[in-house]
Structures are given as structure tokens and as C-alpha cells.
Amino acid sequence: MTGPGLVIFDNDGVLVDSERLANGILAELLTEAGLPYTFEETVRDFMGGSMVSMRQKAEAKLGSPLPVDLEDRYHERLFAGFAELQPVPGVREVLDRLDADGIRYCLASSGTHRRIHTALTTVGFWDRFEGRIFSAEDVAHGKPAPDLFLHATNTMGVKPADCVVVEDSPLGVAAANAAGMRVFGYAAMTDPAKLTEATAVFHNMTALPGLISAT
Known part of the structure; x- marks a missing residue:
């Protein structure tokens, strides 16, 4: 991929x-x-x-x-x-696919570092993201401002245009767009009509690897 x-x-x-x-x-x-x-x-x-x-x-x-x-x-x-707490269905397989294909990934959340650490540890994802975790606590302005995503890309050494974001909220989609990044809107719980500003909208994690490979 x-x-x-x-x-x-x-x-x-x-x-x-x-x-x-x-x-x-x-x-x-x-x-x-x-x-x-x-x-x-x-x-x-x-x-x-x-x-x-x-x-x-x-x-x-x-x-x-x-x-x-x-x-x-x-x-x-x-x-x-x-x-x-459980992982979102299918996301473990998405991460396995990214690892197998050597595609880098990170996490950028509006949650606190404590909340992120607790959640990832509970579902067994901490080791997959440790050292590549960015919280709204790290920036002056959270989503929908682009600050959090730009902080992540700057730290990871990747240009915004070379990044894709996976989000499930209109605020996150707006932040990714403001940062100049492509964004895939996950509409499992969110009304798809509220994610129309995303590059693409998907409803099941099985669709995500195909969207990523097409970028």
C-alpha cells in the first residue's frame, strides 16, 4: 500500500x-x-x-x-x-496494515494527556503511539483551530500537505482543513451530513486503508 x-x-x-x-x-x-x-x-x-x-x-x-x-x-x-473500554471495531487491523507498509502515524486529540494515556493503555494501544501523542493541552488553541495538527506535523517532521487526518467530528474536520491537510471523516456515530467538508466520508474502518492508499 x-x-x-x-x-x-x-x-x-x-x-x-x-x-x-x-x-x-x-x-x-x-x-x-x-x-x-x-x-x-x-x-x-x-x-x-x-x-x-x-x-x-x-x-x-x-x-x-x-x-x-x-x-x-x-x-x-x-x-x-x-x-x-474497547478499540473502535476494525481500527487494530488498520494500524497493523500501516505498520506492515511502513506508513508513519500519530495521535492528535482534544483530550488531556491523562485521558489519552488511560484510554490507550486500557485498549492495549499505548506502545503503538508512545512518543507520538499530541494533546490540546500542548497548544494555545484547540480544534477547530489548526494548531494541534500543525504542532504534530512539525514535531514529526512532515509537511502538512503530505499528511492525512482521520476524524469523527466537524471540529476536527475543520481543524484539518485549516491546517491544509486531507481529512477522512468517520461517520460511525456522527451524522455524515456534518462531515461534508472532509475529503471523504466513510462508515466502517475496513474502508480506511483504501482511502489512505489512494492519497
Whole structure:
């Protein structure tokens, strides 16, 4: 398989099957804080963004500060749920294919380094990404700004035009486009209509190697 100089994976919902858990917990906490939210609404408004951007958006809607410990309680519930965390179906085989063909890859996520480490360790992917992990904590502006992806490519020594990004959120797609990278939108949980700005949209990880090889 031929391919790009670097494949950049989002983490939640692309490598680890955590989005349903994470968005359900966030909806519960926001509702408890006086800002009623459903699971579907948290997906719509916050999926793919950092906790910093979530707080800014939620407080603007609420008109007052959220509890100072909301993020701590979010991660406490999230990490408890991670005991049952699984890889996204088919992504292990995608990584095996990239390894076999010598295509470099890394991870760039809106999650914290602690969240990324916990998730990857749980599903057995830590060794595959160690030393090639980039978090929104590393940059001034998270997705949809291009900063995180550009930080990753600069560190990895690859030109943005030679990279492809695998994302499942509109914020991530926007960030990849702003960085001048091709981006494949994974629509397993996301409405495909919200990923139309991606270079291509796919619904099953079995399709990803073909998309990568065609770049």
C-alpha cells in the first residue's frame, strides 16, 4: 500500500470507542449544574472539542460559571467507565496494515494527556503511539483551530500537505482543513451530513486503508 507521509488519528471515537460514554457523562453533569442537556445535544455542541472550549460554550449558555470541580468529576466518572473500554471495531487491523507498509502515524486529540494515556493503555494501544501523542493541552488553541495538527506535523517532521487526518467530528474536520491537510471523516456515530467538508466520508474502518492508499 502506498500512502501519505503521516496519518494523524483522533483518539475518542476513532481509536477508542469512548464517545457514547463521554457524551453521556457530560450531559448528566451539565444537567446537574442547571444546564439541561441530552446526549444528542452534547454530541452536537461539544464532540471533538476540548474541556476548555466546552466550559466556555456551556457557561455562555448558562449565564454563570459551572462548578469548579466539574472537569474533575467528569474524568472520575469517565475513567471508571474506561474499565470496559474497547478499540473502535476494525481500527487494530488498520494500524497493523500501516505498520506492515511502513506508513508513519500519530495521535492528535482534544483530550488531556491523562485521558489519552488511560484510554490507550486500557485498549492495549499505548506502545503503538508512545512518543507520538499530541494533546490540546500542548497548544494555545484547540480544534477547530489548526494548531494541534500543525504542532504534530512539525514535531514529526512532515509537511502538512503530505499528511492525512482521520476524524469523527466537524471540529476536527475543520481543524484539518485549516491546517491544509486531507481529512477522512468517520461517520460511525456522527451524522455524515456534518462531515461534508472532509475529503471523504466513510462508515466502517475496513474502508480506511483504501482511502489512505489512494492519497
